[in-house]
Amino acid sequence: MIVYTVGELLRQWRQRRGLSQLDLAIAADVSARHVSLVETGKSRPSADMILRLAEQLHVPLRDRNRLLLAAGFAPRHDERPLDDDALSAAFDAVRRVLRAHEPYPALVFDRRWNIVMTNRAVDPFFARVAPDLLRPPVNLVRLGLDPRGFAPMVVNLADVRAVFRNRITRQLAIAPDPELTALYEELLAPEPAGPSSERIESDVVIPMILRIGGRELRLFSTITTFGTPMDITLDEVAIESYYPADAESAAYFTE
Structure with a gap:
């Protein structure tokens, strides 16, 4: 089983959406350099930054939890039965x-x-x-x-x-x-x-x-x-x- 870093996962989602690093940076209101550093693992993003990028990439909630876990953070979104x-x-x-x-x-x-x-x-x-x-x-x-x-x-x-x-x-x-x-x-x-x-x-x-x-x-x-x-x-x-x-x-x- 391959274990990906949060930067690698974010890069996969960005490429899946057909966006450049600059496109994502503009949408998330951050610098393209910061996006690059996050993807290459040279900068450790905060949980809020991960969710900010994930929002712009339209990442489903289940996968946002996976991004947070890959960065060492606790999941933010619960999964409960519909009749809970x-x-x-x-x-x-x-x-x-x-x-x-x-x-x-x-x-x-x-x-x-x-x-x-x-x-x-x-x-x-x-x-x-x-x-x-x-x-x-x-x-x-x-x-x-x-x-x-x-x-x-x-x-x-x-x-x-x-x-x-x-x-x-x-x-x-x-x-x-x-x-x-x-x-x-x-x-x-x-x-x-x-x-x-x-x-x-x-x-x-x-x-x-x-x-x-x-x-x-x-x-x-x-x-x-x-x-x-x-x-x-x-x-x-x-x-x-x-x-x-x-x-x-x-x-x-x-x-």
Whole structure:
């Protein structure tokens, strides 16, 4: 296992963001020489300086803790379960969002796409998948692409696979993660041959088309995240809310 210094880690994040030392220095309001000294280990940065640089580099909270530990400082950001008493207000807000979205499906997943919470509108879809896929942690990507999961219901599976691939590719570019990389390599790489489903010119987003009980449901989704989280759990969870893309799909959920 390679152990990196805080300077080396900061350099990796800077290069990942495509910034020069001068770019980072200007953004953080420090001298380029100071950035250079920190990266080469010739200057030991304070905890506040590490966090200042990490903020400009958009480093996730989990990795900010790693930067602090590499420099010999204590972590600044806690990681607690979503139902922890300390996160009660956030947990209540998430539950309200899920309930308010009914009768349409909505779910909460973490950085590795493991499902944390769902609303009741998701239950009928879970009832159609193999029980072993619902053993915790239930992974949304695996559930969506496995032949024993949602895959047989998805008419435009190639499109859905491409959406997963693009989202996780962007996610890994922002913050590399070995387990997420393994998930990508298992389920999304290499790209399977074959044409994707036809586009409909009036679409403004790529819908997910499900065939259930002889009916086709067209859904699109939005992602909600916490704006200024200070806890790692809140920094990494997202709420995905699904909406009907046409009147027929809306009727299915409201009948």
